[in-house]
Amino acid sequence: MKTQITKDLYYIGSADRRIALFENVYPVPDGVTYNSYLLAGDEPVIFDTADGAFTGEFLRNAEEALAGKAPAYLIVSHMEPDHSASIKALSEKYPGMKIVVNARSKIFLEGFFPDLKAEFVVVKDGDAITVSGHTLRFVFAPMVHWPEVMFTYDENEGTLFSADAFGTFGSQGGVCGDAAQFEALVSEARRYYTNIVGKYGAQVLQALKKVTFEINRVCPLHGPVLLKAAFAKAAEYYVKWASYTPEKASAVIAYASVYGNTKRAAEYLQKALAERGISEVPIFDVSKTHFSYIIAECFKNSHIVLASITYNAGIFTNMETLVSEIVRHDIGGRKFSFVENGSWAAQSGKLMREEVSKLKNTSFVGETVSFRSAPKAETYAALDALADAIAEDVKNNG
Ligand SMILES: Cc1cc2nc3c(=O)[nH]c(=O)nc-3n(C[C@H](O)[C@H](O)[C@H](O)COP(=O)(O)O)c2cc1C
Ligand SMILES: [Fe+2]
Ligand SMILES: [Fe+2]
Numbered sequence: 001m002k003t004q005i006t007k008d009l010y011y012i013g014s015a016d017r018r019i020a021l022f023e024n025v026y027p028v029p030d031g032v033t034y035n036s037y038l039l040a041g042d043e044p045v046i047f048d049t050a051d052g053a054f055t056g057e058f059l060r061n062a063e064e065a066l067a068g069k070a071p072a073y074l075i076v077s078h079m080e081p082d083h084s085a086s087i088k089a090l091s092e093k094y095p096g097m098k099i100v101v102n103a104r105s106k107i108f109l110e111g112f113f114p115d116l117k118a119e120f121v122v123v124k125d126g127d128a129i130t131v132s133g134h135t136l137r138f139v140f141a142p143m144v145h146w147p148e149v150m151f152t153y154d155e156n157e158g159t160l161f162s163a164d165a166f167g168t169f170g171s172q173g174g175v176c177g178d179a180a181q182f183e184a185l186v187s188e189a190r191r192y193y194t195n196i197v198g199k200y201g202a203q204v205l206q207a208l209k210k211v212t213f214e215i216n217r218v219c220p221l222h223g224p225v226l227l228k229a230a231f232a233k234a235a236e237y238y239v240k241w242a243s244y245t246p247e248k249a250s251a252v253i254a255y256a257s258v259y260g261n262t263k264r265a266a267e268y269l270q271k272a273l274a275e276r277g278i279s280e281v282p283i284f285d286v287s288k289t290h291f292s293y294i295i296a297e298c299f300k301n302s303h304i305v306l307a308s309i310t311y312n313a314g315i316f317t318n319m320e321t322l323v324s325e326i327v328r329h330d331i332g333g334r335k336f337s338f339v340e341n342g343s344w345a346a347q348s349g350k351l352m353r354e355e356v357s358k359l360k361n362t363s364f365v366g367e368t369v370s371f372r373s374a375p376k377a378e379t380y381a382a383l384d385a386l387a388d389a390i391a392e393d394v395k396n397n398g
Helices: 052-066 087-093 103-112 179-210 228-242 261-275 291-300 317-328 348-356 377-397
Strands: 009-011 014-016 032-034 037-039 045-047 073-075 098-102 120-123 128-131 134-140 150-154 159-161 217-219 225-227 248-256 283-285 301-311 335-342 369-372
Touching: 014 052, 037 052, 052 087, 073 087, 098 103, 098 134, 103 120, 179 228, 179 291, 217 228, 225 228, 248 261, 248 291, 248 317, 248 377, 261 283, 261 301, 261 335, 261 377, 283 291, 291 301, 291 317, 301 317, 301 348, 301 377, 317 348, 335 348, 335 377, 369 377
Parallel strands: 045 073, 073 098, 098 120, 159 217, 248 283, 248 301, 301 335, 335 369
Antiparallel strands: 009 037, 014 032, 037 045, 128 134, 134 150, 150 159, 217 225
C-alpha cells in the first residue's frame, strides 16, 4: 500500500512483523519497517528498495504509486540488503530506470548483483540532480553505518532522506509529528541507534555537521517519517549518543548468576543505591535480557555496574558477550564498577575490568566486591561501600 506524505512524495515501504531478529541478532518484538519513497512527477524518483522478503510487496506499492508511469531514477543510499535486495527486480521491471550511486556503492552493487544491466549515474559528495522541478543534493555520510552511505536532500521541499540515520525498530511507520511523539519512540530509537550505528559516533557527528540546511521532514529507512519538531528532538538525542554523552547521571546494573547468589548481591546494590537517592536503576539478568537492551541503557547512563560469577576460570558466557559488545560499541566516558563471585578462585571482576579498560576515557568507581559462593555480612558491607562510592560519584558528576 502506498501512503501519501506530501503532495508528490509517497511512502512505498513494507512493515515486517514476522521477523524475530533484525540482522539475525537484534530482537524486534514489534517488527521493523523497510522504508522506500517515491517522488512523483514527470520523472519519478524512487529512494531505496526493500528487503528480499518483501520484493513482491515493494514492487506492488511502487506500481500503485507510479500510477502507470515508470521511474526515471532509483537513488541508492547504501547497499545493505535490507534496502537494496530488491534493486535487481525493480531494474528488470523498469529497464529504462537509471540508478544513482556513488563510486563506492557502485562497487558494492556489482558485488551483490554482478549481472545487473542498467545505466548508472555516479555522483560525488555535494553533487545535485534536478528532476521534476526538485533539486536533489547528495550528502555523503560515510560509516553511518556502511562506508558508502549517502543522504539525499530535496532542496525544494526541505526533505532529508537520511538512510539508516534517525531510524527506529518497530513496524508502526507513519509520521512522527512532534517532540512528544518522538519521546514515545525513543527507547526503540535508542536501541536501534546504539546497537546498529553506535560504534560510529565520530562519523555521525561529521554527518550531522553537514546537515546545515532547513529541514521540514526526515525520511529514514526504518520507522516513521520525522517532521520538523520530532527531528529537532531526535537530533538532540543523536548529538548525545554520537558523542557518548550520558543522558542521565545514574547507573545501570547487569548481572550473571546461575544459582542466584550474584543476583542477590546485585539486587542488594540496587536497593543500597536507592537508599542513597539513586533510584530508577535498571537491573538486568544478562541471560534473560538481550544485550541490545543493556547496551542502550549503557549509552543512557553514566555509571555501569557489572556483576558476574566466575565461570570456567573466566567471565560467565552471556556476561562475556555483553562486555565484548560494550567494548565493540566503543562506549567511552563511562564509570564502571564490578562485583565478582566464585566458589574457588573468583576472577571475573579482574577479567571484566581488563576488558573494559580497552575503552577510551573509562574510569572506575569503588573497589571490586569479591565474594565466595554466597554473600555474607562482609559482602553486604562491601556492597554498601560500593553504593556510597557510586552515589557520591553520580552526585558529583551529575
Ligand atoms: C560451569 C561452572 C563453572 C564454574 N567455574 C568456576 C571457576 O572457574 N572458578 C570459580 O571460582 N568458580 C567457578 N564456578 C562456581 C561459581 O562461580 C560459583 O558457584 C558462584 O558462587 C555461583 O554464583 P551464583 O549463585 O550467582 O550462580 C563455576 C560454576 C559453574 C556452574
Ligand atoms: Fe543499513
Ligand atoms: Fe537499514
